[in-house]
Amino acid sequence: MTKTKQKSSGDKPRVIYWFRTDLRFHDSPALKAALDLKPECLYPVWCWDPHYVYRARGGPNRWKILLECLDDVSESLKGINPKQKLLLIREGPITLLPKLFKAWNISHLVFEKDTDAYARDRDTRVQELANNSGVEVISVYGRTLFDPDELVKANGGKPTMNITQVERASEKIGHVPRPIDRPKSIPDPGKITLNLDQDPPNDGPDWSFEMRKHPDKSYSKLVGPKGDFAIPTMDEVGLLPATTRHKGGxxxxxxxxxxxxxxxxxxxxxxxxxxxxxxxxxxxxxxxxxxxxxxxxxxxxxxxxxxxxxxxxxxxxxxxxxxxxxxxxxxxxxxxxxxxxxxxxxxFSQTIGNSHCRFVPWHLPAKVSTVNKDSAKDAASADRLSPAPEPAYDVDSTEAEQWFQRWRNGTTGFPFVDALMRQLKTEGWIHHLGRHMVACFLTRGGCYVDWQRGAEVFEEWLIDHEVACNVGNWQWLSCTAFYSQFYRCYSPYAFGKKWGEAQGARFIKRFVPELANMPDKYIFEPTKCPISDQKKAGMLIKGDGSQEQEGEYKLYPKPMFDFAERREICIRGMKKAYEMGLYGNNPKVLDGTWRELFPDEAEGPTEGKGGPRGAMIENNEGEGRFEGSVVPKGQKRGAGQGTLDGMVKRSKRN
DNA sequence: ATATGTGTTGCAGCA
DNA sequence: GTGCTGCAACACATA
Known part of the structure; x- marks a missing residue:
């Protein structure tokens, strides 16, 4: 628990409880800390943060879950105290909170300690603003079994990179705390009327622009269109309706x-x-x-x-x-x-500069900016956090770009991969081992595409997207950190049969309806199905996924490559990359001279001086950070799903 | 020091 | 269904 100095006043505390990713009443140590103050009044606030709205890149499914969580919190508040509800205020916390401190004469700000790098920078700044306003800040960890900072400390100050380290470190800390009871009462809020100007959302890019049917309208008024602190609707955010069957709250x-x-x-x-x-x-x-x-x-x-x-x-x-x-x-x-x-x-969430992430010369390597990458110190000196530029990558290979887009679309021609990707897109959730399958396939076990490309797609589609877990698992599956047995490679033909061919077939048919009538024995490898049987099943294995129907037949694409061949190439590439032993913070990685270490014919963007320079840092102005380095203009992240067809069509050659 | 065992979740072939 | 082996083979802790 961290605290700062309090206003010297004999009055009873007037508290803002700032909800973030702790949308519950059972076992909330932070909420308990707020109630333990025995406050005169408690304002339960949710800041409608433009960073989240515009830069968190969540699709409609995750938004639906969030809105359900917010509704549930508000309902619970009303249930505990009819005078309460969630006070959703449509402004970022850095500008909003100081105004609230004043307007409501706040003495304490209480929130659950956050974990991801952006949020920690934000909270450092909030802490400073609270100090300036004479408001005491109480933040308590609650998101994990153990406070991550304590865990790191118990692990000798090093990142926890395997489960043995976690087990040992956690033993040093002690037991996982028992959950705290749900509060039986919550004090009233004070006067909630607000007569404040709304600081408009900052000028940063809207990374979710392409997902919206119309631009976001949620910032029309500070406390909602009707002035009642209403939780914005999907329509206000401009997103298409969610398709997931999973529910939040x-x-x-x-x-x-x-x-x-x-x-x-x-x-x-x-x-x-x-x-x-x-x-x-x-x-x-x-x-x-x-x-x-x-x-x-x-x-x-x-x-x-x-x-x-x-x-x-x-x-x-x-x-x-x-x-x-x-x-x-x-x-x-x-x-x-x-x-x-x-x-x-x-x-942690990138290769470049990361001392614990192996460097592999993946296709479609990330371009990385130094903006916002430094420390809480820089962030704390800004009035608001400057938005990071949208992630971009170099298209070193149009073939790899097509593979990536077809992976994303669920049109690779490998039914198990496609079924999983389509389930992911519609439902926002797939089984952990399904994530293994598709992640291995995109990176070290098929396409040899940068794990960061895959992580970005998961970020958009997962209803459970958690930066730490997503990034960590992508590093695991790409064998760049946490795991290294790259010769253990998931097969899109074999893996899905492990739990029974019949069950695998049901799964594929559910999410790849083109294959609904195909005999089970061909379902994982439909090219083996004789043409006559394909026709009997009302479909043909043909093309690259850009065409859905031909005459009376539905089309399902041919496999986009020979898996056995790609597997060999990838394992060879990984072996080479491991031999080089470079990590993301190696100077050769940062300045592009890593190329000299790889043979020209190696997989990935390794060939020749004229080739694209992957793995390059740009600064704010887009200049190369290192003298003499040439940073090619990166391709902006491909527009939404619709534009991918064009990309695939261009590859008609095969 | 070098060898050995273990690491959440591979595959194919076989008993 | 379950569990072995050989495949080719990485990192790390421990003996």
Whole structure:
């Protein structure tokens, strides 16, 4: 818990409780800290932060979940105290909070300590603004089993890079705290009328522009169109309707958890590698991840409900599963990624400059900017945080770009990959092992495309997107950090059959309806299906996915490459990259001279001096950071889904 | 020091 | 269904 000096006043505290990604009332240590102040009044505030609205790059599905969480919080507040509701205010916290401090004569600002690099910079700035206003700040960790900073400290100040380190470090810290009870009462808010000018959202880019049916309208008025602090609608944000069937909010989260725990056998013997990515009705895992992301479920509540069940089960003399494969083990991995993120900060989510991420000469390498990458110190001196430029990448190979777009579209011609990608896009959730399959395929086990391209697509589509976990898992699967056995490669033909060919076939047919009538034995490799049988199934394996129908037949694309061949090329490439032993912070990586170490014919953008320089840092003005380096104009991230067809059409050659 | 075992979740072939 | 092996082979901790 961190505190700053309080206003010298004998009055009872007047508190803003600033909700962020802790959208719940059960086990909220920060909320408890606020209530422990015995405040005269408590203002539950949600800042409608332009950074989140414009730069978090969430699609309609994740927005739907967020809005449901906010609704649920507001309803719970009303339930506990009819005078309360969530005060949603449409402005960024850096400009808004100081105005609120004054308007409401606030003595304390309380919030849950945040974890990702942007939020930590923001909170450093907020802390300073509060100091200037004489407002005491109380922030308490609550997002993870252990405070990530404590975890790092217990790990010798180093990022937690494997589960053994997490287990050892956590033993030093002690037990996971028991969850805190839901508050029985919450004091009234004070006077909530606000007569303030709205600072307009800053001029930064709207990274979600292409996802909107019309531009965002949510900033029309500070406290909502009707002046009632209303939670914006999907329509105000301009997004198309969500397609996911998953739901957000604390009530849903607790009900889902209860359902899991009720099945004591499932809970006590859960082994992640045995659960099926091909199960979808119902899924084979708990599907609680989006609740953990939004904080509608406390990970410590989850942990102890599971652990108590496991302990009871064990007492009955029955065999239970253990970390890392057990349910509690999954939460430990989550803490591992938060620990890596806490130690590495902004650099964690990129290769360049990252001391713990291997350098591999991937296709479509990220271009990285130095803006906002430094420290909380720089951020703290700004009035508001300057938006980072939109991620961009070099198209070193038009072929790899097509592969990437077809991967994104779910038109690779590998049915298991396509089914997973389409499930991801529609539902915002796929099984963890499904994520493994498609991530391996895009990076080290197929396309040899930069893991950051994949991470960006997941960021847009996942309802449970969590920077630390997403980035960490992409590094894991691309064998750039956390994991290194790159010769263990997922096969789009074999992997989905592991849980039964029939179940795999059902899964594929559900999400790739073109294949709905194909005999199960061909479903993973439909090119093996004789043409006559394809026609009987009402479809043809033909083309590159840009055309959906030909005459009376539906079309499903041919595989976009020979998987066995690509697998060989990728493993060879990975072996070479491992031999070089470069990490993201190596000077040769930063200045582009890494090329000299790789043979010209190596996979990836390695060839010749005229070739694109991957892995280059630009500064704010777009100049090369290192003398003599030439930074080619990066291609802007390909427009939305619709424009991809053109890209694919151009490749008609094959 | 060099060898060995282990690491959440590979695949193919076989018993 | 389950569990072995050989495949080719990485990083790291421990003996």
């Amino acid at each position: 604390e009530s849903v989260a607790l009900a889902s958890l209860a359902k899991v725990i009720k099945d004591t056998n499932y809970t006590a013997t859960f082994e992640k590698p045995k659960t099926a990515p091909t199960a979808f009705e119902p899924p084979d895992t708990t599907v609680l991840s989006h609740h953990l992301h939004f904080g509608s479920l406390s990970c410590r509540e989850f942990y102890w409900r599971v652990q108590d069940t496991v302990d009871r089960y064990k007492k009955q003399g029955k065999k239970t599963s253990q970390p890392p494969t057990s349910l509690t083990g999954q939460l430990l991995f989550r803490d591992m990624y938060f620990g890596a993120q806490a130690a590495l900060g902004h650099l």
